[in-house]
Amino acid sequence: MSTVNTVLGPIQKSELGATLSHEHVLVASAGIQQLYPEFIDRSETIERAVAQLSEAYDEGLRTIVDVTTIDLGRDIKLLEEVSQRTKVNIIPCTGTWLDIPRVFWSATPDMIADLYVREIELGIENTSIKAGVIKVATDLEGVTPQGEIILRAAARASIKTGVRISTHTNSIERMGEKQIAIFEEEGVSPSHICIGHSNDTTDRNYLIGMAEKGYYIGLDHYPGGRVAGSIDWQERTRILKDLVDAGIGDKLMLSHDHSTSTTIATRAAYGDRQAFNPDGYLFVSRNVLPRLKELGVDATSIEKLVYQNPQEYFFGE
Numbered sequence: 001m002s003t004v005n006t007v008l009g010p011i012q013k014s015e016l017g018a019t020l021s022h023e024h025v026l027v028a029s030a031g032i033q034q035l036y037p038e039f040i041d042r043s044e045t046i047e048r049a050v051a052q053l054s055e056a057y058d059e060g061l062r063t064i065v066d067v068t069t070i071d072l073g074r075d076i077k078l079l080e081e082v083s084q085r086t087k088v089n090i091i092p093c094t095g096t097w098l099d100i101p102r103v104f105w106s107a108t109p110d111m112i113a114d115l116y117v118r119e120i121e122l123g124i125e126n127t128s129i130k131a132g133v134i135k136v137a138t139d140l141e142g143v144t145p146q147g148e149i150i151l152r153a154a155a156r157a158s159i160k161t162g163v164r165i166s167t168h169t170n171s172i173e174r175m176g177e178k179q180i181a182i183f184e185e186e187g188v189s190p191s192h193i194c195i196g197h198s199n200d201t202t203d204r205n206y207l208i209g210m211a212e213k214g215y216y217i218g219l220d221h222y223p224g225g226r227v228a229g230s231i232d233w234q235e236r237t238r239i240l241k242d243l244v245d246a247g248i249g250d251k252l253m254l255s256h257d258h259s260t261s262t263t264i265a266t267r268a269a270y271g272d273r274q275a276f277n278p279d280g281y282l283f284v285s286r287n288v289l290p291r292l293k294e295l296g297v298d299a300t301s302i303e304k305l306v307y308q309n310p311q312e313y314f315f316g317e
């Protein structure tokens with residue numbers, strides 16, 4: 001690709017800068033905002049996002065990929081306002097997460113691919129804002145029949161437009177491999193796909209195997225460790241170092257899966273999350289990168305994680 005779409009228009013490679021590969025601003029569910037706006041803290045979310053992303057910009061962040069799909073309550077005008085007020089580039093997505101609309105269940109992949117292509121080429125939600133990435137999701141239940149429609153649709157839209165794919169997986173159950181089986185059948189270039197949520201597992205061989213095939217590996221759950229049994233950020237970072245040492249450092253992308261809205265569950269949950277990760281979008285740069293340095297990872301390898309790898313993912317072959 002020569003440019004990538006952001007909510008304020010296409011940007012060049014040189015404008016990408018320090019990039020977080022998998023984030024959110026506001027997360028909800030499809031239709032809630034239109035029908036039950038009182039359930040959504042939209043204006044509070046905007047103010048929190050502006051505060052957090054302005055602070056992040058001051059500490060060097062330039063771009064976030066917002067992988068909030070329609071079934072996660074995507075709000076393109078909200079992203080536009082936040083980007084305008086913070087100067088942080090926001091790359092919005094098309095695609096579908098786990099709440100696949102039932103009306104898609106009997107569609108063909110081509111029918112869904114056309115919808116994604118329209119959001120990439122013409123615009124989202126009756127605006128001229130175009131999607132810069134395609135999001136798909138596969139969780140514990142594996143590739144369901146309707147999930148397969150979405151995966152194939154994403155593959156076809158990506159092949160047609162060149163726009164990259166970013167996935168949600170359950171990495172403990174090695175769901176990336178199940179997604180890859182479909183992407184291979186569809187003929188998508190591995191270097192156009194980031195297999196996300198890959199740092200919930202300690203299975204280094206699973207991750208190295210996918211990276212060696214050419215896929216990007218999203219180490220995009222930071223800090224982690226909040227749910228019982230989930231590994232903490234220190235262990236995630238030791239694994240990250242092991243992956244760099246194993247020679248796949250140019251295939252890794254870092255992010256938080258942060259969101260500035262209340263969770264789908266309760267308003268109190270936002271406070272919990274904030275207490276757990278007061279650094280928000282800055283957890284990686286404030287904690288993970290210094291720890292990597294302490295662990296002996298050299299500066300060039302650390303820079304790749306922040307700058308070159310996202311550039312290659314979006315703008316490479």
Ligand SMILES: [Zn+2]
Pocket residue numbers: 022023024067257
């Ligand atoms: Zn996410």
